[in-house]
Amino acid sequence: MRFHGRGGQGVVTAADILAVAAFKEGYWTLSFPMFGAEKRGGPVVSYLKISESKINDRDEIYEPDYAVVLDPTILSKDVVNGxxxxxxxxxxxxxxxxEKTKWERTITIDATKLALEILGRPITNTAMVGAxxxxxxxxxxxTLKETIYEWFEKKNEEIAKKNVEVAERAYRxxxxxxxxxxxxIKTA
Known part of the structure; x- marks a missing residue:
């Protein structure tokens, strides 16, 4: 899968959290960002591979099964390339x-609203991981809740609990x- 967002939104963290959660469930995982001259606010892409067998291919993902977009301002046809x-x-x-992406197989959630309600900040990574x-x-x-809690508890237990809540609400x-x-979509 491929994650799209902006620097500072937790794009890399989102892919890493899912990698750890999938690993805990017995999958082989590989998570890595594409870095260039990105700065806070600049476009960022991160990749995640999840497999039932060992992953030897360490290339970027050009034809993902899923694309996850954390920031609504970058939603365009570019995020569905391949x-x-x-x-x-x-x-x-x-x-x-x-309409913006010209992609029929789309699912949306207002993760920004959810993050603002619970976290008080528009950081959408755990909401999108939950979604x-x-x-x-x-x-x-x-497994996801356990992984998110462990990920954030080092920083602050309250932040960990709120991120777990965001992910669970988005999941549900x-x-x-x-x-x-x-x-x-199948019948259309």
Missing amino acids: LKGWLIANYPDLEKAK FAGFTKIVKLS EVEKYADKLRSS
Whole structure:
């Protein structure tokens, strides 16, 4: 999968958290960012490979099964370049997201609103990790919550608890309509 966002939003952290959670569940994982001259606020891409067998290919992912967009301001046709599967985007309106990307297999969540409500800051990485897990079921919610808590508890236990809450709320919100959305795409 490929993660898109801006420097300072936790794009790399999002991929790393999912890598650790998937590893805990017995998968082989590889997570790595694409670095250039990025600065806080500049576009950032991070990659994540999850496999049931050893991962030998360490190249960038040109044809991801999933693209996850953390920042609504970068939502465009560029984020779906090479995409084979689903776009999971932080965007408040599903139809407008599809219009911007010209990608039918899109699922959205207003992760910014959720992060502001719970964290008090527009840092959407754990919300998007929760949304991804709620849609794909690649990792269990319990494993994801444990991983997020461990990731953030070193900084501050309260921040850890809030990030777990953000992820769980996003997971549940996306889970509610994921199957219905998948079905509507298959029959369309």
